[in-house]
Every structure is written in structure tokens, then in C-alpha cells.
Amino acid sequence: xxxxxxxxxxxxxxxxxxxxxxxxxxxxxxxxxxxxxxxxxxxxxxxxxxxxxxxxxxxxxxxxxxxxxxxxxxxxxxxxxxxxxxxxxxxxxxxxxxxxxxxxxxxxxxxxxxxxxxxxxxxxxxxxxxxxxxxxxxxxxxxxxxxxxxxxxxxxxxxxxxxxxxxxxxxxxxxxxxxxxxxxxxxxxxxxxxxxxxxxxxxxxxxxxxxxxxxxxxxxxxxxxxxxxxxxxxxxxxxxxxxxxxxxxxxxxxxxxxxxxxxxxxxxxxxxxxxxxxxxxxxxxxxxxxxxxxxxxxxxxxxxxxxxxxxxxxxxxxxxxxxxxxxxxxxxxxxxxxxxxxxxxxxxxxxxxxxxxxxxxxxxxxxxxxxxxxxxxxxxxxxxxxxxxxxxxxxxxxxxxxxxxxxxxxxxxxxxxxxxxxxxxxxxxxxxxxxxxxxxxx
Amino acid sequence: xxxxxxxxxxxxxxxxxxxxxxxxxxxxxxxxxxxxxxxxxxxxxxxxxxxxxxxxxxxxxxxxxxxxxxxxxxxxxxxxxxxxxxxxxxxxxxxxxxxxxxxxxxxxxxxxxxxxxxxxxxxxxxxxxxxxxxxxxxxxxxxxxxxxxxxxxxxxxxxxxxxxxxxxxxxxxxxxxxxxxxxxxxxxxxxxxxxxxxxxxxxxxxxxxxxxxxxxxxxxxxxxxxxxxxxxxxxxxxxxxxxxxxxxxxxxxxxxxxxxxxxxxxxxxxxxxxxxxxxxxxxxxxxxxxxxxxxxxxxxxxxxxxxxxxxxxxxxxx
Numbered sequence: 208x209x210x211x212x213x214x215x216x217x218x219x220x221x222x223x224x225x226x227x228x229x230x231x232x233x234x235x236x237x238x239x240x241x242x243x244x245x246x247x248x249x250x251x252x253x254x255x256x257x258x259x260x261x262x263x264x265x266x267x268x269x270x271x272x273x274x275x276x277x278x279x280x281x282x283x284x285x286x287x288x289x290x291x292x293x294x295x296x297x298x299x300x301x302x303x304x305x306x307x308x309x310x311x312x313x314x315x316x317x318x319x320x321x322x323x324x325x326x327x328x329x330x331x332x333x334x335x336x337x338x339x340x341x342x343x344x345x346x347x348x349x350x351x352x353x354x355x356x357x358x359x360x361x362x363x364x365x366x367x368x369x370x371x372x373x374x375x376x377x378x379x380x381x382x383x384x385x386x387x388x389x390x391x392x393x394x395x396x397x398x399x400x401x402x403x404x405x406x407x408x409x410x411x412x413x414x415x416x417x418x419x420x421x422x423x424x425x426x427x428x429x430x431x432x433x434x435x436x437x438x439x440x441x442x443x444x445x446x447x448x449x450x451x452x453x454x455x456x457x458x459x460x461x462x463x464x465x466x467x468x469x470x471x472x473x474x475x476x477x478x479x480x481x482x483x484x485x486x487x488x489x490x491x492x493x494x495x496x497x498x499x500x501x502x503x504x505x506x507x508x509x510x511x512x513x514x515x516x517x518x519x520x521x522x523x524x525x526x527x528x529x530x531x532x533x534x535x536x537x538x539x540x541x542x543x544x545x546x547x548x549x550x551x552x553x554x555x556x557x558x559x560x561x562x563x564x565x566x567x568x569x570x571x572x573x574x575x576x577x578x579x580x581x582x583x584x585x586x587x588x589x590x591x592x593x594x595x596x597x598x599x600x601x602x603x604x605x606x607x608x609x610x611x612x613x614x615x616x617x618x619x620x621x622x623x624x625x626x627x628x629x630x631x632x633x634x635x636x637x638x639x640x641x642x643x644x645x646x647x648x649x
Numbered sequence: 650x651x652x653x654x655x656x657x658x659x660x661x662x663x664x665x666x667x668x669x670x671x672x673x674x675x676x677x678x679x680x681x682x683x684x685x686x687x688x689x690x691x692x693x694x695x696x697x698x699x700x701x702x703x704x705x706x707x708x709x710x711x712x713x714x715x716x717x718x719x720x721x722x723x724x725x726x727x728x729x730x731x732x733x734x735x736x737x738x739x740x741x742x743x744x745x746x747x748x749x750x751x752x753x754x755x756x757x758x759x760x761x762x763x764x765x766x767x768x769x770x771x772x773x774x775x776x777x778x779x780x781x782x783x784x785x786x787x788x789x790x791x792x793x794x795x796x797x798x799x800x801x802x803x804x805x806x807x808x809x810x811x812x813x814x815x816x817x818x819x820x821x822x823x824x825x826x827x828x829x830x831x832x833x834x835x836x837x838x839x840x841x842x843x844x845x846x847x848x849x850x851x852x853x854x855x856x857x858x859x860x861x862x863x864x865x866x867x868x869x870x871x872x873x874x875x876x877x878x879x880x881x882x883x884x885x886x887x888x889x890x891x892x893x894x895x896x897x898x899x900x901x902x903x904x905x906x907x908x909x910x911x912x913x914x915x916x917x918x919x920x921x922x923x924x925x926x927x928x929x930x931x932x933x934x935x936x937x938x939x940x941x942x943x944x945x946x947x948x949x950x951x952x953x954x955x956x957x958x959x960x961x962x963x964x965x966x967x
Contacts, residue, residue, distance in 0.1 A: 293926065296928075297711065300711040300712040300928075303712050304712065304714075321712050321928075463796055463817040464795075464797065464815075464817050465820070466819075466820045466910075467819035467908060472797075475797065479798070481797045606710060606713070609928060610929060613928065614923070614927045619910050622909060622910045626820075626910060628910060637730075641731075645929075
């Protein structure tokens with residue numbers, strides 16, 4: 208916890224000006240249209256912000272710097288607290304239920320949809336930002352708007368997707384110039400990698416990010432889905448069974464132990480030359496690049512979208528942080544002004560750059576950010592927020608979708624088949640039974 | 650002069666005020682002295698326990714209050730294979746780990762009861778696994794069981810060349826279950842050993858001397874003197890050990906999170922998983938409430954099975 212005092216804010220801002228001057232200058236190249244947002248900030252306003260802990264260090268540094276700039280320009284005292292990723296939903300729930308605590312929470316994508324009754328509508332801020340910065344990307348709109356309406360309840364700050372991370376030399380050795388988009392060719396690639404003793408490896412353990420990313424890809428790329436548009440459970444389908452049969456085949460090409468891999472296991476195996484193709488966010492690449500011992504691996508690494516399979520576009524979602532403003536806030540205008548301020552190019556672009564694209568932008572104008580030209584291997588992350596999928600696709604974004612994800616319904620269905628514990632048909636039935644439980648009220 | 654002084658002195662004594670008398674009244678003192686303890690128990694034990702039981706009969710979710718649904722949560726759990734798997738593994742985990750801990754712990758206690766050089770130092774070292782924070786030792790075991798970087802695999806495969814492939818400790822159900830039990834036994838031995846050692850030291854050496862003079866063998870001395878006299882403390886330690894093991898959480902959550910495919914979920918980890926990350930607060934509470942009968946049964950079993958024997962009251966064994 209850290210309370211920013213006015214004096215600290217000034218020194219911080221001074222340091223920020225020096226340290227990120229270059230990044231802030233580069234922000235000028237982001238196109239911005241004329242738009243106005245009239246929010247008279249309440250006098251004597253103070254704000255408390257809660258957000259998930261940083262993933263890369265500049266995330267926190269720049270976030271605090273930008274907050275300090277807001278404080279300097281408006282005189283509003285802002286305190287930002289960072290909490291662990293696994294705790295933030297519980298803390299958001301307490302905030303919502305007790306009607307006290309932080310004014311603004313940057314939670315996960317589904318969270319504003321879960322606590323929608325306790326939130327202030329943010330349509331003015333979102334429409335202002337959309338107008339000024341070339342419109343929202345698909346997932347920005349999807350996660351920001353209340354289901355089936357044009358009312359915004361969240362301001363998505365950015366998202367990170369999990370494309371294929373692979374060793375170019377190994378894939379070339381297997382006779383491919385890139386990652387194929389068809390299922391059978393991708394399986395063939397993995398088999399050849401296995402034969403060359405440079406195996407691919409995907410997580411099917413209870414891993415929040417990587418496990419769900421892989422399991423969702425398996426099902427979505429075969430045309431399966433957890434629930435239909437109306438939120439009716441539809442996982443027990445022919446497509447799902449096909450996906451599970453494919454998962455069992457693919458599993459044979461992995462090194463042993465992927466069923467117990469956590470979110471960090473594939474990173475470790477990749478960095479130790481035990482795994483040559485996996486699925487991960489940008490963090491793996493940057494960890495490799497910044498460590499002299501693994502720089503050679505980074506030089507040989509590239510990214511590609513997950514194979515599209517039968518659905519046309521890469522069947523991936525993005526882990527998104529989504530800001531919401533609670534009704535109990537005594538200074539809603541100050542809070543809205545803060546959200547808009549943080550998304551303005553002078554603040555947002557340096558943050559985006561220094562985070563190395565980890566939280567990819569939800570507003571189209573930031574396609575022009577210098578970060579996407581800084582390293583051609585990052586290009587694949589630029590459109591993270593334009594992915595057409597979300598947890599609980601094709602259904603509404605709600606508590607049930609969040610619960611089914613947290614309960615690893617998809618991951619465990621795939622793992623049960625990949626480990627040979629269940630037939631594809633039985634696993635799909637079991638997933639159906641479990642999903643019905645979470646979707647029972649909707 | 651002295652006569653008047655004596656008379657005056659006698660008259661000085663006054664009746665104590667009602668307040669003084671009130672505070673001299675024993676029942677009130679007892680009540681006041683108990684108040685802090687009772688208050689703490691009510692606020693931090695009775696209330697959460699009561700709330701947990703109440704929640705188990707509602708459909709509360711995180712972020713949304715619930716209403717009374719009666720036994721609906723339990724009805725769902727009764728046909729949920731994941732729940733029954735957690736019940737099975739909780740019982741299996743507790744049973745196997747307790748047997749392992751007591752066999753090895755008793756053995757260790759007997760060894761430590763001998764006259765050894767650096768006796769105190771060794772006893773202190775033995776406690777180390779127990780005083781290490783559970784999460785730290787869990788992370789150490791997580792590395793030991795890692796599919797790619799396990800030290801065990803490294804020694805067996807790369808150094809000794811006894812196998813050609815690495816062990817996959819946590820990748821399938823039964824190896825993962827036994828791996829977790831081994832970690833729990835490693836952590837639990839010191840507690841059992843030190844408690845039993847304390848018990849062993851209360852046994853009078855004269856009993857052993859008398860047995861020796863009567864020509865008893867070492868085994869006879871163990872079964873006829875050590876075991877019966879150790880039984881009271883054994884019962885207490887076992888009760889505690891069973892409760893700690895059955896409600897274990899950190900080890901499993903840090904190493905496998907209940908995986909692969911829910912095969913290593915204990916009731917405690919499943920309750921947390923459903924209740925907090927899964928948001929189904931009521932269902933998590935129902936799983937936690939379902940642990941209570943098992944714990945009551947285990948406690949009564951050790952209590953009546955071992956602690957109420959007549960020899961404890963100085964009579965013969967029945």
C-alpha cells in the first residue's frame with residue numbers, strides 16, 4: 208500500500224518527466240480527434256483505486272507516475288493499492304457488498320458484469336474515449352458494455368492474449384516455415400517436433416491463464432462452445448467431441464507432465480530447452496530477452512496466432528483488466544475524470560510502451576504506438592483486443608461464465624481425455640453437467 | 650488514654666461499599682474473568698462457524714446475497730463425482746499419512762530417547778520440517794516433483810542411469826496422490842516424534858530395570874511397558890494429527906491445486922476452490938460443513954478407542 212502525498216507526487220512527476228520523456232514525446236504520434244468531456248471535478252475530492260499487482264515492473268511505475276500527474280493537474284488526492292491477482296475478485300466482491308472501500312476497481316473482464324447493480328454507468332467516458340481515439344476494439348466493447356445494451360459499465364484498460372510462442376529453428380527443422388492454421392498440419396508439426404526431440408507443450412493443469420487458453424482454443428477452433436448466445440449450455444456437442452479426440456492425439460506429442468503444468472511451468476521448460484513450442488503471453492519472450500543467459504533463445508523465438516482451425520479467426524481471448532466505478536463513490540466526476548485521464552495518449556501511450564505491450568490497447572488509435580514497431584516479434588499482440596472470443600463464448604458475460612472459468616470446466620474436460628481417464632463423450636457429458644450448475648439461474 | 654484509643658479503633662471499621670462487595674462476589678468475578686475469552690470465542694469461532702453452516706443452506710454467491718434453499722447444495726454434491734472423489738481422497742490421505750507419521754514418528758522418538766552425543770542439537774534439528782512454513786516446504790516439494798527439473802529424476806536418470814525417462818510425479822492421479830502423502834508425512838513426523846518423546850521421558854526407568862531383572866526381552870519391554878504407558882499421550886497426539894491432516898490445505902493447494910483433473914482435491918481445497926475462485930460461496934460452505942461429521946467421528950474414535958481405557962485410572966487392562 209502506498210499513499211501518494213502531494214510532495215511525493217511532485218518529485219515523482221519530476222522523475223517521471225525525466226525518465227519517460229522519450230516515451231511521452233512518442234505519444235504525440237497517436238492520432239486524436241476532437242472530443243470533449245465535461246466533468247466538473249468535485250471540490251476536495253479524494254479517490255481510492257484498487258488494481259491487480261504488476262506483471263512487469265514498469266506497469267506499476269508508469270501507473271503511479273500517471274496517477275501523480277492527475278493529482279498534480281487536478282489537485283485530487285489519489286491513492287492506488289495493488290493486490291494479488293487471485294485476491295482482487297474477492298476484494299471487489301467485498302467492496303460491492305459492503306458499499307465502502309475503493310471508488311474505482313480495475314478488476315478482470317467479467318467483474319463489472321458481475322457487480323453491475325452497484326456500478327455507475329460510464330457511457331460518457333467510454334464514448335468520449337471512443338470518439339477521440341478511433342473507436343474501441345471488439346473485446347473493448349464486449350467487456351465494456353452491459354450485455355445486449357449500449358450502456359457502458361466498464362472501461363477496459365488493456366488485455367493480454369496467449370499466442371503460439373515457438374522456436375523458429377525447431378519449426379524449420381520440422382519442415383514448416385511458420386505455424387500452420389489447419390488442425391491436421393498443426394498436429395503433424397507437433398509430431399515432427401516430437402520426433403526431433405524438440406517437443407511442443409501445452410498446459411492442461413489447473414492454470415488460470417495458460418490452461419484455460421489452451422482448452423478454450425481446442426474447443427473453439429473445432430467450432431464448439433460452452434454456451435449459446437442465450438446462455439444455454441451447449442458444450443456436449445459433436446464439435447466438442449472432435450476437439451477432445453484431437454486433444455488426445457496432440458497430447459501424445461508433449462513431454463510428460465504437462466497435465467500438472469502450472470502457469471509458469473511452460474515458461475521454465477521453454478527457457479531450459481525442454482519445450483520448443485507453447486502458448487503464452489508476451490512475458491515469456493521478454494524474460495528470455497532480458498536475461499543474457501537466454502538471449503539466444505529469445506533471438507530464435509517468434510510468436511504466431513493460435514491455429515484458426517475451423518473458425519476463421521484465431522480462437523483466443525485476452526486476459527483483460529476492466530475498470531469499474533462504484534455507486535458508493537462520493538466523487539464520481541473525479542473518478543470518471545481520472546479514468547479518462549489515464550486513457551489519454553499522454554498517459555496511456557508511455558504506459559503501453561513501458562509495459563512492452565503486455566496490456567495491449569483497447570482503442571484503435573494506439574495501433575500507432577511506438578511499442579508495436581519496437582520489436583517485430585510483438586506484432587501479434589497488437590490486435591489482442593480484437594480477438595473475437597471471450598470466456599463463456601458465445602454466451603453473455605456474467606457470473607456463470609466467470610465461475611465456469613474459475614472452476615476449470617473446460618480445462619478439466621480436456622485433461623480428462625488427454626490423460627485417458629475418460630472417453631471424449633463422457634468428458635463432454637460431465638462438462639455439460641458441471642456447466643449447467645453454474646448457468647442454472649441465468 | 651489507651652482504653653479510649655482501643656475503643657476508637659474498634660469503631661473505625663466501616664461496612665464495605667456495595668461496589669466493593671460486588672467485586673468480592675465470586676460468581677461475578679468468574680463471569681468477568683471469563684468474558685474476554687468467551688467474547689473472543691463467540692466472535693471469532695461461534696459466529697463464523699454458525700455463518701458457515703447457515704451459508705451451506707442458501708444459494709449465496711460472491712457478490713450476491715442468497716436465500717434459503719434447504720438441502721439443495723447437499724443434493725447437488727451427493728451426485729457430484731468431484732465431491733465424492735474429494736471425500737475419498739481426504740479419508741485416504743488422512744489414513745495413510747497418519748499411519749506413516751506415527752510409524753516413523755514413534756521410531757524416531759525411540760531413537761531420540763537413547764543416549765546420543767549432541768542429543769539436544771539433534772532434537773532441535775529434527776523439528777525443522779515442522780517449523781518451516783508449510784507453503785515454503787510445499788514449494789520445495791513442488792520443485793522436487795517437477796516433471797522437468799526434479800532432483801529425484803536428475804539423480805536417478807542422469808547420475809545413476811537407473812531409468813531412461815523422468816518421473817512424472819504429479820501428472821497422473823495415483824502418483825500425484827502418493828506424492829502429496831509423502832510430503833505430508835515428511836512434515837508431520839517431527840510433531841509426532843517430539844510429542845511422543847515427551848511421553849517416553851515420563852516413563853520411569855525403574856520399570857525397565859525391573860523388567861530387565863525379570864528377564865524381559867526388548868520387544869516385551871516395548872509392548873508391555875512403553876506402549877501402554879505411552880497410550881494416553883498417543884491418543885491426544887493422534888487426535889490432533891488426524892484433525893490437522895484431514896483439514897490440510899496449503900500443501901495440496903500449493904503443489905497441485907487439486908489436479909490433475911481434480912484427483913488430489915481434499916475437501917478443504919475443494920471447498921475453497923468452489924467458494925472463493927469459483928464464486929459459489931454456498932456450495933463451498935456446504936463442502937466445509939460436510940467435513941464436520943468426519944472430524945467428530947475421528948475425534949470420538951480416538952477418544953473412546955484409546956484414551957478411556959481403565960488402566961488410565963490405575964486399574965487393569967480390560
